[in-house]
Amino acid sequence: xxxxxxxxxxxxxxxxxxxxxxxxxxxxxxxxxxxxxxxxxxxxxxxxxxxxxxxxxxxxxxxxxxxxxxxxxxxxxxxxxxxxxxxxxxxxxxxxxxxxxxxxxxxxxxxxxxxxxxxxxxxxxxxxxxxxxxxxxxxxxxxxxxxxxxxxxxxxxxxxxxxxxxxxxxxxxxxxxxxxxxxxxxxxxxxxxxxxxxxxxxxxxxxxxxxxxxxxxxxxxxxxxxxxxxxxxxxxxxxxxxxxxxxxxxx
Numbered sequence: 001x002x003x004x005x006x007x008x009x010x011x012x013x014x015x016x017x018x019x020x021x022x023x024x025x026x027x028x029x030x031x032x033x034x035x036x037x038x039x040x041x042x043x044x045x046x047x048x049x050x051x052x053x054x055x056x057x058x059x060x061x062x063x064x065x066x067x068x069x070x071x072x073x074x075x076x077x078x079x080x081x082x083x084x085x086x087x088x089x090x091x092x093x094x095x096x097x098x099x100x101x102x103x104x105x106x107x108x109x110x111x112x113x114x115x116x117x118x119x120x121x122x123x124x125x126x127x128x129x130x131x132x133x134x135x136x137x138x139x140x141x142x143x144x145x146x147x148x149x150x151x152x153x154x155x156x157x158x159x160x161x162x163x164x165x166x167x168x169x170x171x172x173x174x175x176x177x178x179x180x181x182x183x184x185x186x187x188x189x190x191x192x193x194x195x196x197x198x199x200x201x202x203x204x205x206x207x208x209x210x211x212x213x214x215x216x217x218x219x220x221x222x223x224x225x226x227x228x229x230x231x232x233x234x235x236x237x238x239x240x241x242x243x244x245x246x247x248x249x250x251x
Contacts (some may be wrong), residue, residue: 004032010062011140011230012087014038014069014079014131016123017097019048021193022145025219031055031062033227038064038083038090040235070123071115080130089179090134092230095124095167096145100195103159113159118162121170128174128184135219136181143229144171144186145222146240151188168240175238183237185229190244192217212246222234 013030017023018039024047030191041048045067052063064086068075083090099119103112128142135142149157150164154227168186175184189208208216225243229236242248 009089011035011091011229012038012062012083012089013092013094014040014083014090015094015096016127017042018094019044019065022189022219022222023094023096023189024051025037026096026223027051027063027222029223029227030092030214031058035092035230036062036085036087038066038079040066040068040070040079041066042069042097045155048084049125070085070127070179073122073126076123077130077158077246079127079251080134084134089138089139090131091138093128093131093135093140093224094145095142097123098145100157100160102105102156104156105158117163117166120160125170128170132178132182136178139181141183141230142171142174142178142190144184145162146171146186146188148190148242148244151240151246156174172238179237183229184235185233185236185238186240187222187225187229188240188242188244188248189222190217190247192219192222192241192243207247209249210214210250211244212249215223215245217243217245 013035015023015027018027019041031037039048043194048065051064055063067078068079094224097119099115114196123216144167146167147164149161150168153161171186222242225241
């Protein structure tokens with residue numbers, strides 16, 4: 001198949017953690033933009049199949065689901081291979097999956113370190129490595145979901161912040177390693193969704209008080225930034241885009 005023929009087909013996007021929360025919002029927007037999706041999920045099988053059914057009503061055979069534990073590096077290569085076998089191409093990798101919870105110093109367990117570094121840094125690295133040959137072939141891109149706390153540490157979360165800081169550097173490193181054929185950028189959300197395990201109202205208000213726009217963002221703010229990086233940012237690579245309403249302006 002010639003490159004010209006391949007380019008007439010919709011872009012294929014692999015999204016980790018693509019069945020819920022921000023990942024699902026990204027999936028919906030990119031699908032609306034005409035792209036075919038490969039959605040990875042870990043334990044969210046019900047949500048994944050519901051999202052696939054929803055999107056297949058709009059366009060049949062446009063969403064492939066893949067279940068995998070991202071801590072198993074061999075599964076990452078398999079995900080890429082399944083994508084190629086199903087669609088014949090890969091244009092975009094979005095490393096969205098993440099684990100997040102506090103790890104106060106003095107109480108950190110090795111399994112917590114392995115979990116947080118594994119999901120937030122190791123998996124994106126090895127998945128990017130597996131995807132790179134196919135992304136190079138199609139002049140594709142990688143987008144990592146980082147966090148403003150990858151540069152501004154959050155109290156009680158040293159391991160998570162360290163992992164996201166590593167993902168920030170991985171973004172820049174991969175941009176150097178894979179250029180000029182593959183663009184690599186990251187999106188750093190601020191207060192978009194509150195943690196699944198809850199947050200008290202006083203904590204929420206303290207966060208909102210430090211945001212220049214004085215309000216919480218929405219998942220669509222992240223999704224629109226991702227779409228911009230995929231579709232409209234041909235001369236942007238190695239950049240971290242903060243989507244935080246100006247929260248990172250505060251020292």
